[in-house]
Amino acid sequence: MKKILFASVLGLSLLSCKENKSRNAPAVENAVDNAESSVSGSLKSYRKDNMIDQIYSELIKNDKSLKALDDKLIQLSEENGKVLAIYGETLQKSESFYADAYYQAGTIKDSLLKQKLEKEIKISSDMYDLKISKVKELIAKVNTNNDDINNLYTAFKIRKTLPEIEKYQNAHPMKTDQLDNFINKQNQLLNELKNLK
Incomplete structure (x- = not known):
């Protein structure tokens, strides 16, 4: 008996899902309906499968100026990555050298030699820090500019895609009649089940 009831409940659920799909066909084609799960080309956000990037990617396909802007940002x-990599490698090697020098100097048993060597390392390290202070300042400026560019572009994409999600929402009105009908079916089945003996 339980198997028959379960099968009928499952059948009703599947039937109602099929009815909902056919009735909810999109009335207007728009960027949200066409948005793919994987965004190609566009400068992406950190989140995978980001709806804003998916919708924006659809908008780019039909707008040459948006595509040109996106290409420029990409x-x-x-270039930002390449420029920073050039300086980053040199900075990293120097920092690694001084870290290794301090570590190895720390293993020397002769305390006078150890102190003298640590002093020499510090002088060299301080001189290097002074020499690269301008470079570090400029790298910080590059990173700040990059953050500002990303922030402004993210804001632009959100503003550009807001009308698209609103268009999608208008094309897919959320009427309650199907839910009401389905709840009635559920209630009928609930009453049947309650009356079973």
Whole structure:
């Protein structure tokens, strides 16, 4: 008996899902309906499968100026990485050298030699820090500019896609009649089940 009831409940659920799908066909085609799960080309956000990036990617397909802007930002982002990598490698090697020098000097048993060597390392390290202070300042400025560019572009994409999600919402009105009908079916089945003996 339980198997028959379960099968009928499952059948009703599947039937109502099929009815809902056919009735909820999109009335107007828009960027939200066309948005793909994987965004191609666009400068992406950190989240995977980001709806804003998916919708914006659809908008780019039909707008040459948006595509040109996106391409410019992608190119600038790639250049940013390359420029910082050039300086980053040199800075990293120098920092690693001084860290290793301090560590190895710390293993010397002769305390006078150890002190003298640590002093020499510190003088060299301080001189290097002074020499690269301008470089570090400029790297910080590059990073700040990059953050500002990303923030402004994210805000632009959100503003550009807001009308698209609103268009999608208008094309997919959330009427309650199907839910009401389904709840009535559920209630009928609930009453049947309650009356079973």
